[in-house]
Amino acid sequence: MITNLIRRGIQALFVIFAMTLIVFVGVNVIGNPVDILINPDLNQAERLRVMQNLGLDQPLWRQYLSFLAGLAEGDFGDSFVYGRPALGVILERLPATLELALAAMVIAIVVGLPLGLYAGLYPDRLSSKLIMTGSILGFSLPTFWVGLMFILLFAVQLGWLPSNGRGETAGAWSFLTGDGLRHLILPALNLALFKTSLILRLTRAGVQEVIAQDFVKFARAKGLLERRVVLVHILKNLMIPVVTIIGLEFGSLIAFSVVTESIFGWPGMGKLIIDSINLLDRPVIVxxxxxxxxxxxxLNFVIDICYTLLDPRVRLDGKG
Structure with a gap:
């Protein structure tokens, strides 16, 4: 097991190194931030001075080496727009995005896992069919449209919840205050809609696959309580694909919450990256x-560890 995890760790380092090259080159071949950040009335000498201050007068390979050196120290350079370390600008917005992603994932797990388990155990019931129909809507409805409908219904028509912002915060978190929690509900529900449907359908498919296995039939033939059969024999064996989806989808919630943050005016990293792309703020983008x-x-590394804990066959393969 230890050898397998060390091998995965080395692979992860190679992936990160390869991505540094791809990200840096991809970002630096897009446009010229000088054209956006500098007054076009400035003369050539003043433009050159600004480019030198931003480090844009160096060859691309030298900029990349400087980027790697800074990366080893956690320094991505200063933001062209904010004039402060790019990493610090992002970390200021991280708690907002992290809070929204965690809330959405908790909703998706709490709602999707039990409903998927129920629909898999009792597939012929009308309630199960209604649950699966609802999951199709969760896949089909566009996130931006659902967000606008949430605002129209719950904020404009009913006036129950606020439509934008984080509200009052306690430290870096808004869920610790009543006003902040009210601001969190709508964007978290909007962001969780697709993930809930995904976990629900995956859980249902896993239940129907596991329930037909011989060890489940044997457990029932022994006279074990149905609750023990479900929790110990069915749920544990279907958790491997579910854990994979939860881990990867949590990363996507953080990385791709741009639409939800824009609709609800949530001051997170998604809104920041859109503004940085428009202004070609390369250090922040990188x-x-x-x-x-x-x-x-x-997340992939953590999922590998969870595999070894959930499935003994993974540990045996690692020893082999």
Whole structure:
């Protein structure tokens, strides 16, 4: 097991290194931030001075080496727009995005897992068919449209919940205050809709696959309580694909919450990266993309560890 995890760790480092090259080159061949950040009335000498201050006068390969050196120290350079370290600008917005993603994932797990388990155990019931029909709607409805309908219904028509912002915060978190929690409900529900449907359908498919296995039939033939059969024999064996989806989808919630944050005016990283792309703020874009790379690599590594804990066959393969 230890050898397998060390091998995965080395692979993860190679992936991160390869992505540094892809991200840096991809971002730096897009446009010229000088054309956006500098007054066009400035003369050539003043433009050259600004480019030198931003480090844009160096060859691309030298900029990449400087980027790698800074990356080793956690330094992505200063933001062209904010004039502060790019990583610090992103970390200021991280708690908002992280809070929204965690809330959405908790909703998706709490709602999707039990409903999927129920629909898989009792597929012929009318309630199960209604649950699966609802999951299709969760897949089909566009996130931006659902968000606008949430605002129209719950904020404009009923006036129950606020339509934008984070509200009052306690430290870096809004869910610790009543006003902040009210601001969190609508964007979290909107972001969780697709993930809930995904976990629900995956859980249902896993239940129907596991329930036909011989060890489940044997457990029931022994006279075990149905609750023990479901929790110990069925749920544990279907959790491997579910854990994979939960891990990867949590990363996607953080990386791709742009639409929800824009609709609800949520001051997170998604809104920041859109503004940075419009202004060609390269250090912020690169820092954000590298954070997402590290996030997904780390999540995959954690999922590998969860595999070894959930499935003894993985541990045996590692020993082999």
């Amino acid at each position: 820092a954000y993309l590298m954070m997402m790379v590290v996030l997904f690599v780390t």
